[in-house]
Amino acid sequence: MVSRRTRRQLETALIYIALITITVATIFPVYWTFVTAFKDPRDAFTYPPKYLPYIQFKPSLFAWRDVGLIKDPTQRGTHDPASILNTLRNSVVIAIGSTIVSVVLGSLAAYGLARFEFRRWKNKDIAFFILSQRMLPPIVLVIPYFILYNRLGLMDTWHGMIIAHTVANLPFVVWIMRGFFRGIPKELEESARIDGCSHFQAFRKIVLPLSLPGLAATSAFTTVFSWNELLFAITLTFKRAQTFPTLVAGLTHGSAALWWDISAMLLLAILPVFIFITLFQRYIVAGLTLGALK
Amino acid sequence: MSSSALQMRTAWSRVIAWLGRVFSDRYAKYYMVVPTVLYLLLIGIFPLIFSFGLSFLHWDVAAQRPLSFAGLANYAELVGDDRFWRTFANTIIFVTGAITLEVIFGFGLALLLNRDIRGQGIFRVLLMLPMMATPVAVGYTWRMLYHVTNGPINHILRALHLPVGTWLSSGKTSLLSVIITDVWQWTPFVFIILLAGLQSLPREPFEAAAVDGASRLQSFIYLTLPMIWPILVIVILLRMVEAIKIFDIIFVMTAGGPGISTESSTMYAKLVSLTQFRLGYGAAIAYLLLVLSAIVFIILTRVLPTEVGIE
Incomplete structure (x- = not known):
């Protein structure tokens, strides 16, 4: 017989698991956009997808230079920063x-x-x-x-x-x-x-x-x-x-x-x-x- | 002082006295409300009437046909336009499908989590991001997630040995995928409101019911549901008003495709009037959509508390 206290603790744990699951599901798309913005073209959109910076891929400012928001004479941007x-x-x-x-x-x-x-x-x-x-x-x-x-x-x-x-x-x-x-x-x-x-x-x-x-x-x-x-x-x-x-x-x-x-x-x-x-x-x-x- | 100057002065003082009377404090309430009402009559109602008139005209800019009176021809064409009915069905399926799922998930989670939770504030902030996020960003983000070969959703499904989805790439699953995105965006909204609603319910009836030996299910059906019902109705109607307008997220995710499997009526009306330049016919489509949301709005006005209520 499980004591009342253990049952209560189990219930609390389950509730937190549920709460964390929906929060992760809610945040994951935003997270994905965030990491993609700091990927090199080689790391973005490959299979299998890379989720974790520093572990699976090296973060890069390539995209920010490419849209012209970070100036870099060695990289010619794809987009016109003036129009952005x-x-x-x-x-x-x-x-x-x-x-x-x-x-x-x-x-x-x-x-x-x-x-x-x-x-x-x-x-x-x-x-x-x-x-x-x-x-x-x-x-x-x-x-x-x-x-x-x-x-x-x-x-x-x-x-x-x-x-x-x-x-x-x-x-x-x-x-x-x-x-x-x-x-x-x-x-x-x-x-x-x-x-x-x-x-x-x-x-x-x-x-x-x-x-x-x-x-x-x-x-x-x-x-x-x-x-x-x-x-x-x-x-x-x-x-x-x-x-x-x-x-x-x-x-x-x-x-x-x-x-x-x-x-x-x-x-x-x-x-x-x-x-x-x-x-x-x-x-x-x-x-x-x-x-x-x- | 010459008499003409004196006349001028009395004329002036009369004007000022008149102005003082017109702008007197007694009429302050009109000066407060009239500008807004005039603005909305001019920029809201006038275009609305204009557009109503437009729906009875043949006005095809591209065909360079002269403007002519169409009578009910545009509406008659609408009845037989299969593409329109497909987009209308898409809109209805989207509205009912998305809102049903949002209420089921949102209400379910609210019931599950209706107790004292530490750190609730942090969860609330995180859950609010989807509903306020720029729709263009939401659309693009989900396009990346749904990507059939390289997207993380199919990757995770594969890793779990589940069948992968075709998502936006097939006409069979595209509308469902759009619905899932909306469910992602708005379930937290339903959840937060219903949780706050549940937490504000009085405790005494539940305690009394427990003393009388009511089961959990009984106290849910006879106590929780009737008390939370008004909030639920408001949430559903507000979501309906917004969902009927759907345009931006679908525009970015699929542009209505594949084929017309995700095209909403707003998108079709925009295509007809602003790409094909059939302005009269486009206005007729838009008006049908207006009738639909007017019905929802009228129901909403019946239930929306005029006093700012339910805390």
């Missing part, structure tokens, strides 16, 4: 631009909906109208954008992309920030109002500073959404304003895949995402469920 840097810059500008527009417009609207009562159209209806804009399949918008952008000269421009990404980011900001503002006690603003503050002043001086953590997390979310987005970017940009994911997505069509180079670029793509997760992990579930679950 250009797309990285475009992605950053578009992501930050869209975040600024969405957060400024969106947090005001969220505050309006959280604190005031609208009569003709009820608050709930306005909020759901705003949210519905995020739920649309983007292809319904991409086709008319393609036509209109061509006419209006917005094709392949930063502001064109910022306008497009804001349509998805703005509803997100409104929905999430509305939840944050509701959590702030009304009394603070009321006493500020008595002291002679206007609604805008109360918002700026009392509410905004209090909701700064939420605002930061929401901004980080919209930045990552925009950074990751592909469908709008691939349709509405091609050269000057081309985004980084669009560049990477086009790398293998037609030519043989240089997996070590691609892996290096994939690491660049997920680096901001990784920083975001470590900084804001508390908010991620709330963000992805639109504040319904925390």
